[in-house]
Amino acid sequence: MSPDIVLFAIVLVAAIAFFGWSCFRRFRLVTLGRPDNRFHDIGRRLGNTLLYAFGQRRVVSRPFGVNHLVLHWCFLILLAANTEFLLGGLFPDYISLSRLPDGAYHALAFIFDLVSILALLAVCAALIRRAAFTNPYIGGLSRDSVTILGLVAVLMVAFFGMHAGEIAQGSEAAARYMPVSGYVAAAFLAGIPAGSLAGLIGFFWWLHAVVLLTFLNYLPYSKHMHIMTAIPNCFFKSLVRVNTQPREEFKKGNIFGVGQIDQFTWKGLFDAYSCTECGRCSDACPATFTGKPLDPRLVIHDIKANLIANGPRLKRKVATVLPLIGNGQEREGSVAEEVIWECTTCGACLEVCPVFIEHFPRIIDMRRHLVEMQARFPEELITFFEHMEQRRNPWGIAPAERTKWTAEAEVSPFEAGTTEYLLFVGCAGAFDARNRRTTLALTRILSAAGVSWGILGRDEICCGDSLRRLGNEFVFDRMAEENVRMFAERGVKKVITQCPHCYSTLKNDYRQYGAELEVSHHTELINNLIKTGRLKLDKAGDPGKVVFHDSCYLGRYNGVYEAPREAIASVTGQRPVEMTRYRERSFCCGGGGGRMWLEERLGRHINVTRVEEALQAEPGTVCVCCPYCTTMFEDGLKDKGVEGSVRVLDLAEIVAGALK
């Protein structure tokens, strides 16, 4: 064996051993997490992996994503080339492309040559983009990105140097099939004496080897760990929309929520390892956008940093060194308490993350810890929580007033067998003066269409949505059980809600409590009534130019995007005008996730920001379909001083205005 091979063998074994050890150190920490079954339905999971990991469906949804797709595939193909390279270095007499049958040899040589230049170009494009015309959320030329892109570029240069040398030397049998290497040989290496050529080849060969192994060992210590984790993370992605939180079992001795890193599920930890730091979630987040300290990317990053800092200690069962929930003074690895309360649970982050990281569920986990284990939360919440427990509504209004609105409408109680639908009015629809108008509009529509419906009256209690999103699972749990029991006792099967929060809670959260209800949001029902001709409209009630705002809990949480748009089109004769951010990319009004009951102390106001966006479309009416959105938009319009010229109407009001 030549001394070169011995040296290489030592380097290779050391590099691989170090890489293996790094991976072991990192990945064994994931096993600290609580269980979460992500192994069922393997077929669908494999499908997702193909589509999202290998097909990069979400990555390419952004203009520059194609570049990443190219790099990703170059990487996969060159994985084969580099395996051959490393093994060939070790066993030159046995492993070499040239030992393959000619056809395969030539084809592979051709492919590797082309793919290498493609990779080099893609890397250059990425570097130029980061340096010159990057979106702020990308983070520009970070050290991490320059290192990795630089390493890949050098790797490709070494590849061409090595092969061009061999071609110039005449030792490459597939030279004819390697256009790029051939070009380099002809352009730069012609006329170089054989001795120097051999030296050059040796230099590039070693450069290639060292850079390759450096790259490998750099991965586990950088954001490029995602090269190893992103594919499995797509495999483990939730198979259903993430629109609810898991139940907690209220048994003595249990811990509630997450206050320490090992209380997350293993998937929560694995998510943190999968973040590519692409910044798409930050770009989508209403809190980040309005200058608040919450940035979903950093939350995920802090979880990773915390795991790395505390994980080994937890494995050894010694005290942790870094709090998971901090006071904002810690640098990296602690999520500040104020950050945790800023999330509106709008789901925009989840919607855009190319590797399906679940951000806000982790935030709610930590809220649960703060509320349930520490009783620590912004002070305005104590009244909210107490009102919920004592009066079963957010405002603490006497339950008897729940039916006040019925003075202006013809209403009958829900009775199984006689009434088809339960109209679950919701607290806002029943108590809030503005939103009662929506309720009344809805009842007019239902009556006009001859729908058979009734209400629970004073017996209705809050669905508990805000409680759950705020982490007060204990009180939510009791209210949910109470509601589900009442629905069963009264024989409720079909429910209409005018609030997307009631809608999602009854439809998705209550399923965990065994309730199989057929829940319709009023937008869906109204659109159906129009389409089936049960609702006759008179196009005269034209609300002017209508711009539509998607509610997070209707759109992203439940995929209802078309129904309200179609209904608007039925009234106005044309589809509503869209804002810059709409449908899946819609921007929250600021009222979700319990934020409705919290002061907005930090940054710009989310509702005003959204109203400004709506005003760009110069609408006469902003159409919403959620009581929180109604309130948030009306407040925002007042803030802008345009409440006189622009109206906020719920879809039900627009449709009711066009009733014959």
Added chain:
Amino acid sequence: MLAVACVKQVPDTTQVKVDPVTGTLIREGVPFIINPFDTHALEESLRLKDRYGLRVVAISMGPPNTEVTLRKALALGADDTVLLSDRVFGGADTLATSMVLAEAIRRLAREEEVAVVLCGRQTIDGDTAQVGPGIATRLGYSQLTLVDRIEEMDLSAKQVRVRRKLRTRSEIVAAPLPAMIAVTREANRPRYPRVPMRLAAEDAVVTLWDNQEMKLDEETVGLKGSTTQVRRIFSPERAKGEILGDGLSNPEEAAQLLVGRLIEKGLLNL
């Protein structure tokens, strides 16, 4: 040493209606809550626990379902609870109520020295503010009412210094222990229970003392021991308000009208 917090379970008065015919309260279906003033007394006792290591016992006189309220006190951090419940205690006015509570505290004091008794300023159903002072008088404790801050407590010197909030001024008062302290709602912001504590409270033992245990003279407790009688309950006539201007469409004009009227009535001086 003990801090005894007296709490009362009351009907949620915002949900109580007066029967127009009989003039009595319609209590049916009205949920019970812990008297809001008493939540501040309980909170203050828990803070004394945190500050001075006192053991907190929450006591309450009422029907058996008062247990629910005492469990809430346990969930918030009370170490022990005593429910004073017996048919013969029923129908008590403030005199008879303070009798039973004072005797219960005396019993507690036999086992462990009592440093303070904390009461809410008043209840939302009776509004008399007499039970606290009644307890203090019967037990011969210092009587500190309208307290909005406990400045300092010196357990070895048996002294307490508090701030009393009076109508136009505050005063700092020092008094010997044991003392009965009746706190105002401004004294503190009550805490919120943690779930593990709630769960523990759910099957903790609530000590029941009935009259077999207390052995009080039946003539001094309950209806028989009461000297006040409720003749009639009615909602006071409320002077009808008037609507001035239209604040929604013309807030400026409405504000002017309002200020004008307030000046006219001498309620506002500019």
